[in-house]
Amino acid sequence: MPEILSAPLVVEFPFTRSLGPVRSAFLTGLRERVVLGVRTRDGRVLVPPAEYDPYTAEELGELVPVAATGCVTTWTWNPRPLPGQPLGTPFAWVLVRLDGADTALLHALDVPGPQAVRTGMRVHIRWARRRTGAITDLACFEPYDGPPGQPGRYDGEFTDLVTLLNAPARLDYTYSPGRAQTRYLRALAEHRITGERCPRCRKVSVPPRGACPTCGVASEEEVTVGPRGTVTTFCVVNIKGRDQRIEVPYVYAHIVLDGADLALHGRIAGLPCDQVRMGLRVEPVWSGDGRHPDHYRPTGEPDAGYQTFQGRW
Amino acid sequence: MEPPQVAVVAYARSAPEEDTAGLSEAELLLPVLGEVLQQAGLRPGEPEFTCSGSSDYLAGRPFSFTLALDAVGAWPPIAESHVETDGAWALYEAWVKLLTGEARTALVYAHGKASAGEPERVLSRQLDPYCLAPLWPGPEALAGLQERALIDAGELAEPAPGKGPPAGDGAAAVVLAAGETARRICGRPAWIHGIDHRVEPQALGVRDLTDSPSTRLAAERAGAYRASVDVAELHTPHPAQEVVLRKALALGADAEVHASGADPLMVAGLIRLGEAAARIHRGEAGRVLAHATSGPCLQQNLVAVLEGERG
Ligand SMILES: [Zn+2]
Numbered sequence: 001m002p003e004i005l006s007a008p009l010v011v012e013f014p015f016t017r018s019l020g021p022v023r024s025a026f027l028t029g030l031r032e033r034v035v036l037g038v039r040t041r042d043g044r045v046l047v048p049p050a051e052y053d054p055y056t057a058e059e060l061g062e063l064v065p066v067a068a069t070g071c072v073t074t075w076t077w078n079p080r081p082l083p084g085q086p087l088g089t090p091f092a093w094v095l096v097r098l099d100g101a102d103t104a105l106l107h108a109l110d111v112p113g114p115q116a117v118r119t120g121m122r123v124h125i126r127w128a129r130r131r132t133g134a135i136t137d138l139a140c141f142e143p144y145d146g147p148p149g150q151p152g153r154y155d156g157e158f159t160d161l162v163t164l165l166n167a168p169a170r171l172d173y174t175y176s177p178g179r180a181q182t183r184y185l186r187a188l189a190e191h192r193i194t195g196e197r198c199p200r201c202r203k204v205s206v207p208p209r210g211a212c213p214t215c216g217v218a219s220e221e222e223v224t225v226g227p228r229g230t231v232t233t234f235c236v237v238n239i240k241g242r243d244q245r246i247e248v249p250y251v252y253a254h255i256v257l258d259g260a261d262l263a264l265h266g267r268i269a270g271l272p273c274d275q276v277r278m279g280l281r282v283e284p285v286w287s288g289d290g291r292h293p294d295h296y297r298p299t300g301e302p303d304a305g306y307q308t309f310q311g312r313w
Numbered sequence: 314m315e316p317p318q319v320a321v322v323a324y325a326r327s328a329p330e331e332d333t334a335g336l337s338e339a340e341l342l343l344p345v346l347g348e349v350l351q352q353a354g355l356r357p358g359e360p361e362f363t364c365s366g367s368s369d370y371l372a373g374r375p376f377s378f379t380l381a382l383d384a385v386g387a388w389p390p391i392a393e394s395h396v397e398t399d400g401a402w403a404l405y406e407a408w409v410k411l412l413t414g415e416a417r418t419a420l421v422y423a424h425g426k427a428s429a430g431e432p433e434r435v436l437s438r439q440l441d442p443y444c445l446a447p448l449w450p451g452p453e454a455l456a457g458l459q460e461r462a463l464i465d466a467g468e469l470a471e472p473a474p475g476k477g478p479p480a481g482d483g484a485a486a487v488v489l490a491a492g493e494t495a496r497r498i499c500g501r502p503a504w505i506h507g508i509d510h511r512v513e514p515q516a517l518g519v520r521d522l523t524d525s526p527s528t529r530l531a532a533e534r535a536g537a538y539r540a541s542v543d544v545a546e547l548h549t550p551h552p553a554q555e556v557v558l559r560k561a562l563a564l565g566a567d568a569e570v571h572a573s574g575a576d577p578l579m580v581a582g583l584i585r586l587g588e589a590a591a592r593i594h595r596g597e598a599g600r601v602l603a604h605a606t607s608g609p610c611l612q613q614n615l616v617a618v619l620e621g622e623r624g
Pocket residue numbers: 198199200201202203212213214215216
C-alpha cells in the first residue's frame with residue numbers, strides 16, 4: 001500500500017460575539033483594572049459573573065467589584081504552553097477565588113516551576129499593559145504575600161462600554177483524503193482518471209471514495225475511465241466569484257466519462273457558451289503541472305444520445 | 314400503548330492497534346459497519362433508523378458526517394440523524410426513536426479522526442467563548458485541575474502516572490432492536506433498562522470538581538441504584554475521573570469496574586455501552602452499568618443500565 005497523501009490544512013474562523021449587559025460590564029471592567037462579580041439572590045458573588053444563576057436560572061444583574069487578590073483553589077502544571085495560551089513559558093493553570101468572590105476564575109499563574117505552587121497560596125492579578133476589554137486584559141496571576149486587596153472602584157457605570165468581543169481562532173490540521181482518493185490523486189498526476197467498481201451493483205464511482213455510496217459496501221476494483229466523456233447537464237456562469245481567475249461567462253458542466261456511472265464536475269471551453277449542450281462529447285485538457293484537468297473541450301464526435309447517459313447525472 | 318422494550322443486539326469496534334491513520338471516514342467505518350450488520354443479520358440500508366456521533370472539529374472537515382454516509386448504504390433514502398458529540402448520545406436518540414414505535418431496528422455508529430489535529434487545542438473551542446476559549450486551555454489541563462482538587466480533598470493519593478499514548482482514530486457501532494425483533498436477532502439481547510443524561514453548570518469555578526451530581530442524577534433516573542450491577546463500564550478520559558464516578562455511582566472497592574483507556578474521541582462512550590452489552594451477549598453478566606461523558610472535567614454524563622433476560 002503506497003503511503004496515503006497528506007497536506008497541511010489551516011482552519012481560521014473569526015467570531016464576533018455580542019456580550020450582553022453582564023459580560024459587557026465585566027470585560028469593560030478588566031480594561032479599567034476592576035474585576036466585577038454578580039450577586040445572586042442568596043448573596044453569593046459569582047466571578048466571572050453569569051447572566052443567570054447556574055442553579056436557579058434566575059436573571060442576575062447586581063454587579064459588585066471584588067479585589068485583585070485572591071487564593072488558588074486548585075492548579076495543574078503546564079510544562080509546554082500552546083499557541084494562544086496566556087504565557088509563552090511553562091506556567092500553572094489555576095482556579096483563583098478572588099477576595100470578595102465565592103466562585104473561582106480560570107487563568108495562568110506565572111511561577112518558575114510546580115514546586116512554587118500550592119493550593120491555598122495567595123496571588124494577585126498582573127494586568128496587561130494594553131487592555132481592550134477581554135479576559136486577556138488580565139495577563140496572568142503572580143504570587144502575592146501582601147494583605148487582601150480592596151475591591152476595585154466601580155460606581156455602577158463605565159464610559160465607552162465594550163459591547164462586542166472579537167474572537168479569532170486558528171486550528172492547524174493535517175488533511176489526508178484516505179486510501180481511495182490517494183489512489184485517484186496519484187493516477188491524476190499521470191493524467192489518468194480512475195474510478196472504483198462496486199462489487200454489488202457494478203457501478204463505477206468517479207472520483208472513488210472507497211465505498212459505493214448506494215450500496216454501503218467497500219469498492220476496491222480500480223477502473224480507468226475516459227478520457228472522453230459526455231456532458232449530462234450544465235450551466236452558464238455569468239457572475240465572477242471572488243478571487244476567481246477564470247473570466248465570465250464560462251460553462252460549468254457535469255461530465256460522465258466513458259466507463260463511469262457517476263458524473264464529475266468540469267469547465268467546458270473551446271466553443272461558445274451558447275453552443276454547449278447535453279450530449280456534447282468532450283475530452284480533458286491538461287495544462288502545466290496541474291493535478292486536475294484544466295478544462296474539457298469538444299472532441300468533434302457526434303453528440304451522444306440521451307438514453308446513453310440518462311440516470312448518470 | 315406501552316413503549317416497547319429496546320435492546321442492544323450487536324456491537325463492533327475497530328481494533329485499537331489497527332493503523333487507521335489517514336483513512337477517510339467511510340474507510341474507517343466500513344469494516345465496523347459490515348461486522349455489526351452481519352452480527353444482526355441486516356443488509357446495509359436495512360435498519361429502520363440510523364444515528365451517528367462525531368465532531369467535524371476533530372479533523373477540521375466540515376460536514377464530515379455526511380461523507381461517512383457513503384459507508385452506510387443510504388439509498389434509497391434512509392431515515393438518518395447525527396449528533397455532534399460522542400456516539401453514546403446517538404444511541405440515546407436511537408433508543409428514544411425505537412420507544413416511539415416508529416422504528417424497530419436502528420444502526421448507531423461513531424467515528425473519531427483526532428489524529429488530523431491537536432485535540433488539546435481543538436477541544437478548547439468547545440469552552441465558554443468569553444472567559445475560557447481565549448486562554449486556550451485544553452481538556453488535559455482542565456482534567457489536571459480536577460485531579461489536584463481530588464488530591465487536596467484526600468480522595469486521590471498521587472497524580473496519575475501519565476495518560477499513556479494519546480487516543481488514535483477509530484470507529485464503533487451497535488444495532489438496537491425493539492421487542493420480538495430483538496429476540497429474533499440476538500440470543501441474549503442486552504435490554505436497556507434505562508438511560509439518562511445530565512449536565513453540570515458550564516463555569517468550572519462554580520462546580521465542585523471532586524463530585525459529579527449530574528452522573529448521580531442520570532444514574533438515579535436510569536434506575537442504576539435499584540439493584541446492584543455486576544460490572545460497570547466507565548468512560549474516563551482522564552484516569553483520576555474514575556474516583557469521581559465511583560463515588561457518584563456508589564460503586565464500592567469490590568465492584569468490577571472497567572475504565573476506558575485511550576479510546577478514540579467521540580467513540581469512547583459508545584464503546585463503553587457496546588462493551589457493556591457484549592458482556593450480556595456473552596452471558597458473562599446479567600446487569601451492567603455503562604457511562605459516557607463529554608466536555609471538560611466530566612461536564613455531561615450519560616448513564617445506561619443494561620440487563621439480560623430475566624428468569
Ligand atoms: Zn453499489
